[in-house]
Amino acid sequence: MTDTRALAAGLLDWIEEQTGSLEKERWEKDNSIGLNVKTDHAEAQIDAVFLEQTIVEYRILNEREDNVFYLHFELEDIEHAKELFKEMQDCLHKQTGTDTREVLLCCSCGLTTSFFTMKLNEAAEALGEHLHFDAVPYEQLYESAEKVEAVLLAPQIGYRLKTAQDVLKDKIVLTVPVKIFSTYDAAGMISMLKTMFAEQAYKAPEKKEKKNLQHTQEGSVLIVSVIHMEDKSRIAYRIYDEGNIVAERQITKETYAFADVIDTVKVAKTLHPNLKTLCLVTPGMVNDGILTYEAANIIDLNAKAKLKEIFDGSVRLYNDADMIALGYAATERDMADTAFYFVPRGSYCGNIGLVINGNTVRGKTHMGGRQTEAVTSLTTFPQNPYTLVKTPEGNIELAARYITGLYSFTGIPFVACYSSMIPDIGKLRDKIAEFIPDGFMPEIVKADSVRDYLYKGVLYSLHRLTETEG
Numbered sequence: 001m002t003d004t005r006a007l008a009a010g011l012l013d014w015i016e017e018q019t020g021s022l023e024k025e026r027w028e029k030d031n032s033i034g035l036n037v038k039t040d041h042a043e044a045q046i047d048a049v050f051l052e053q054t055i056v057e058y059r060i061l062n063e064r065e066d067n068v069f070y071l072h073f074e075l076e077d078i079e080h081a082k083e084l085f086k087e088m089q090d091c092l093h094k095q096t097g098t099d100t101r102e103v104l105l106c107c108s109c110g111l112t113t114s115f116f117t118m119k120l121n122e123a124a125e126a127l128g129e130h131l132h133f134d135a136v137p138y139e140q141l142y143e144s145a146e147k148v149e150a151v152l153l154a155p156q157i158g159y160r161l162k163t164a165q166d167v168l169k170d171k172i173v174l175t176v177p178v179k180i181f182s183t184y185d186a187a188g189m190i191s192m193l194k195t196m197f198a199e200q201a202y203k204a205p206e207k208k209e210k211k212n213l214q215h216t217q218e219g220s221v222l223i224v225s226v227i228h229m230e231d232k233s234r235i236a237y238r239i240y241d242e243g244n245i246v247a248e249r250q251i252t253k254e255t256y257a258f259a260d261v262i263d264t265v266k267v268a269k270t271l272h273p274n275l276k277t278l279c280l281v282t283p284g285m286v287n288d289g290i291l292t293y294e295a296a297n298i299i300d301l302n303a304k305a306k307l308k309e310i311f312d313g314s315v316r317l318y319n320d321a322d323m324i325a326l327g328y329a330a331t332e333r334d335m336a337d338t339a340f341y342f343v344p345r346g347s348y349c350g351n352i353g354l355v356i357n358g359n360t361v362r363g364k365t366h367m368g369g370r371q372t373e374a375v376t377s378l379t380t381f382p383q384n385p386y387t388l389v390k391t392p393e394g395n396i397e398l399a400a401r402y403i404t405g406l407y408s409f410t411g412i413p414f415v416a417c418y419s420s421m422i423p424d425i426g427k428l429r430d431k432i433a434e435f436i437p438d439g440f441m442p443e444i445v446k447a448d449s450v451r452d453y454l455y456k457g458v459l460y461s462l463h464r465l466t467e468t469e470g
Contacts, residue, residue, distance in 0.1 A: 004050060004053075004075065005033070005050065005054075007054070007075055007078060008048035008050075008054055008056065008075055009033065010078070011046075011048070011075070011078060011081050011082075011085075012026065012034075012035045012046065012048070014082065015035060015037070015046060015085055016035065018089065019037045019044075019089075022037050022038060022039060023037070023038040024036065024037050031049060031050045031051075032047060032048060032049045032050060033047075033048050034046055034047040034048065037092075039092060039093075041063050041095045042060055042061060042062050042063065042068070042092055042095035043061050044058070044060050044088060044089075044092050045057070045058075045060075045061070046085075047059075048075065051271070052270055053074045053075075053076075053266075053270045054074065054075040055072055055073070055074060055270060055271070056072065056073055056074075056075045056081060057070075057072045058070070058071050058072070058084060058085065058088045060088065060092055060095065063095075067252060068252070069088055069092075069252060069253065070250070070251055071084065071088075071251045071252075071253060071260070072249075072251070072263070072264075072267050073263035073264075073266065074263070074266045074267060074270060076266075087253065087254075087255065090254075091254060100130040100131065100132050101130060101131050101132070101149045101150070101197065102132055102134070102147060102149060102150075103131060103132065103133045103134075103149065103150045103151075103152060103193065104133075104134055104135075104136060104144060104145055104148045104150070104152070105117050105120075105133055105134070105135045105136075105152045105154070105176075106135070106136055106137070106138055106151060106153050106154065106157065107135075107138070107153075107154035107156060107157060108138055108154075108156060108157055109137045109138075112154060112156070113135040115184070116176075116181065116184055116186070117133045117135040119184050119186040120133040120186045120189060120190065121133050122186070123186035123187050123190055124186075124190060127187065129190055129194070131190060131193070134148075138157055138160070138391065139390050139391055139394075140390065141390075141391070142167060142168070142390055142391060142392075142421065143390055145168055145171060148171065149171060149172065149197070150171060150172040150173070150174075150193060150196065151164060151171055151173045152174060152175075152176050152189070152193075153173070153174070153175045153176065154175075154176060154181060155175060155177075155178045155181050161173065161174070161175050162424075163392050163393075166423030166424070167392055167420060167421055167423055172193075172196045172197070172200060174196065176189060177192075180192070220239075220240065220241050220242070220275060220276045220277065221240040221275070221276065221277045221279065221459075221462065222239050222265070222268050222269075222272070222275050222277065222278050222279070223238050223239075223240070223281065223455055223458050223459075224236075224237045224261060224264055224265060224268075224280050224281070225280075225281040225282075225454055225455070226256065226280075226282045226283060226320070227283070227320065227450070227451065227454075233252075233253050233254070233256035233260075234250055234251065234252055235250070235251040235253075235260055235264055236248070236250040236251070236451065237249055237250075237268055239268065239275070240459065243459070246272075247271070247272060251264060256296045257296065258291075258296070258298055258306070261280060261282075261303075262306065262307075262310060265307065265310055265311055266310055269311065275311075275313060276313045276314065277314045277316070277462065278307060278311045278313060278314070278315045278316070279315075279316045279317075279318060279458045279462070280303065280307065280315075280316070280317050281317075281318045281319070281323050281454055281458060282303075282317070282318075282320060283295070283320050283321075284296075284298065285319070286303075286319045288304075289302060289303060289304025289317055290302055290304075291303040291317065303317055304317055316461075318457075318458060318461070319353075319362070320342075321340065321351040321352060321353035322353045322360040322457070323353070323360075323453075323454045323457030323458050324340050324342055324418075324450050324453045324457060325338060325339065325340035325352075325353025325354060325355050325360060325453075325457070326355055326360050326456075326457035326460055326461060327452070327455065327456035327457030327458075327459075328340050328355075328416050328453045329355040330456060330457065330460040331453070332416070333355075333414065335355070335358050336413075336414065337356050337412055337413060337414065338354075338355045338412070338414050338415075339354050339355075339403075339406060339410070339412045339414065339415045339416070339442075340352070340353045340415075340416045340417075340418070340453070341399060341402065341403060341406075341415055341416070341417045341418070341419075342419075342450055343395065343399065343417075343418065343419035343421065343422075345419075345420050345421060347389065349385070349398075349402075350398070350399060350402060350419070352402070352406060354410065354412065356410070356412070381398070381401065383397075385398060389421075391421075392421050392424075395419060395421040396422055396431050399417065399419065399422060400428060400431035400432045400435065403415055403428075403442075403444070404432055404435040407436060407442050412442060413442050413443060414442060414443045415442050415443070415444050415445070416445050416446075416447040417444060417445070417446060417447060418446075418447040418448075418449070418450050422446075425445065425446040428444060429441070429444050432444065
């Protein structure tokens with residue numbers, strides 16, 4: 001333990017050097033040491049916890065105390081720890097929060113709001129209000145809205161308000177009143193925004209307390225899942241003991257490498273020594289333990305062998321779309337034939353998982369949910385798919401064509417759809433009805449989550465495997 005303490009202390013010494021003149025606080029307890037580093041807009045927390053192995057946690061809290069970066073790993077290789085800190089440091093420097101609130105104005109083409117945007121910025125400066133306004137055309141709204149706090153729709157596209165509010169649930173979204181827009185009443189618009197911001201602050205949810213690492217002897221099944229959404233990679237894991245959840249954590253990073261999975265498994269093993277089964281659920285093609293996930297530059301990796309080097313129990317690999325579909329079919333459909341269409345935000349091509357006759361349809365090379373990519377070049381779209389993906393209306397167009405193709409080849413009677421960019425499933429049904437004759441339409445329903453179905457799909461698969469082996 002003395003050596004690992006010395007290694008952890010050396011890491012903290014090195015981090016102190018890397019962070020220069022930033023405000024820092026070093027601390028030490030019986031079984032842990034740590035360092036907090038503060039910028040004007042965020043705080044980085046580095047904790048080393050001494051168990052059987054030394055576990056290091058890297059965490060960044062922004063001004064609102066939201067976790068914008070989190071990972072943990074066993075401290076074995078100091079150079080690996082330093083590389084991970086460099087990723088953390090890059091994220092820390094991006095937290096350039098300011099008192100200035102960013103607001104987006106949107107019209108059909110961006111031109112009619114440009115002059116009003118200029119007037120609003122002039123008025124905000126004159127009134128001493130920390131507000132900054134930008135204008136975008138509607139087709140750029142959803143990709144531009146991620147980093148703003150409010151969205152103002154011009155009156156001429158006010159009919160899109162409900163859709164925008166349903167997609168941008170964490171933003172203030174409103175239509176500019178006609179009287180304010182037509183007279184360029186910048187002061188009136190700013191006053192209205194201030195009221196909305198005040199109401200939002202009043203309704204803000206309570207902050208969750210940080211959970212500390214704890215050692216436990218419980219647990220038998222570890223499920224690690226990789227999902228890439230909204231430009232962030234999220235590696236989450238759950239540990240089940242006799243069907244009960246005994247632990248759950250999530251790592252959030254801007255990049256993803258298979259080494260992140262290795263780190264996650266090592267930590268879970270240290271905290272839960274009695275693990276018997278490891279299941280990795282990942283995007284990409286999974287075939288006999290070989291993983292190809294081009295988005296993360298993983299090509300023909302023998303992932304199962306890599307995991308067996310650090311885990312001496314049973315190791316299984318699954319495609320994410322397959323498990324989501326299986327979990328949905330098992331819990332919602334009594335294993336009736338089911339398709340699950342899952343679209344990560346920003347992806348032009350959704351992933352489709354199929355359950356037919358009680359089994360996932362994996363195909364010759366086990367493509368998982370990537371079947372739809374192969375037909376993109378053969379499908380006629382009204383616009384380029386990369387353009388369509390930017391709006392809810394475009395996502396409906398894409399999904400309708402993919403689901404129609406799916407139905408044409410399989411006759412699948414039921415499709416569950418998960419897409420944050422398709423809040424109104426009725427409009428998707430209407431679009432599909434343009435391609436499929438009345439009376440032949442599959443049932444289309446909206447799914448509100450994917451992660452829980454993914455876990456349930458793995459558990460169902462393991463349960464069925466146990467019955468077969470028994």
